[in-house]
Amino acid sequence: MRLTLASASPRRRELLAQIGVTPDAIMPADIDETPQRGEQPRPYALRLAREKAAAVDVPGLVLAADTVVSVGRRILGKPTDADEAARFLTLLGGRRHRVMTGIALRRADGFVSAKTVETSVKFKRLSAAELNAYIDSGEWQGKAGGYAIQGIGAAFVPWISGSYTNVVGLPLTEVAGLLNAAGYPLSYQGIAA
Numbered sequence: 001m002r003l004t005l006a007s008a009s010p011r012r013r014e015l016l017a018q019i020g021v022t023p024d025a026i027m028p029a030d031i032d033e034t035p036q037r038g039e040q041p042r043p044y045a046l047r048l049a050r051e052k053a054a055a056v057d058v059p060g061l062v063l064a065a066d067t068v069v070s071v072g073r074r075i076l077g078k079p080t081d082a083d084e085a086a087r088f089l090t091l092l093g094g095r096r097h098r099v100m101t102g103i104a105l106r107r108a109d110g111f112v113s114a115k116t117v118e119t120s121v122k123f124k125r126l127s128a129a130e131l132n133a134y135i136d137s138g139e140w141q142g143k144a145g146g147y148a149i150q151g152i153g154a155a156f157v158p159w160i161s162g163s164y165t166n167v168v169g170l171p172l173t174e175v176a177g178l179l180n181a182a183g184y185p186l187s188y189q190g191i192a193a
Contacts, residue, residue, distance in 0.1 A: 069145030
């Protein structure tokens with residue numbers, strides 16, 4: 001059974017590899033990711049995942065995902081520059097925020113299974129030196145909310161409640177469940193423990 005990942009994210013490919021899944025193809029979906037007026041973070045993440053799955057027109061299964069960081073109703077996307085990243089990190093400092101990933105799996109018959117996974121994350125308040133060093137590292141680039149929990153950003157997260165892999169960008173338990181339900185053969189053989 002053919003599986004296409006509708007994402008260019010190397011993190012998502014690495015996460016899938018952890019459960020023994022290697023997509024047959026990588027085809028990033030080209031959609032407008034602008035939030036609709038008044039759109040809440042959870043429905044936004046799910047809508048984007050569904051739209052990405054629909055945008056990749058290939059036979060077999062198509063797996064798509066979109067990860068959103070939110071503070072209350074405010075959606076923090078990928079910072080466009082260092083100043084915006086610094087604003088995001090300052091906003092996150094000393095408080096809890098939510099990381100939501102919408103995942104969608106489109107079957108060959110067009111049926112789409114989709115769900116949203118939410119994780120609560122506490123981010124520490126950064127000193128000016130920590131903030132400047134993190135911005136200088138460049139790790140914030142291309143990351144929702146402006147940080148990477150799987151990298152240097154781990155030093156700033158004292159607490160999470162929920163799926164760690166969701167915060168990285170793909171909730172593996174739920175993805176494995178969708179793949180199993182669609183009949184995709186998951187084999188954990190050959191995975192180093």
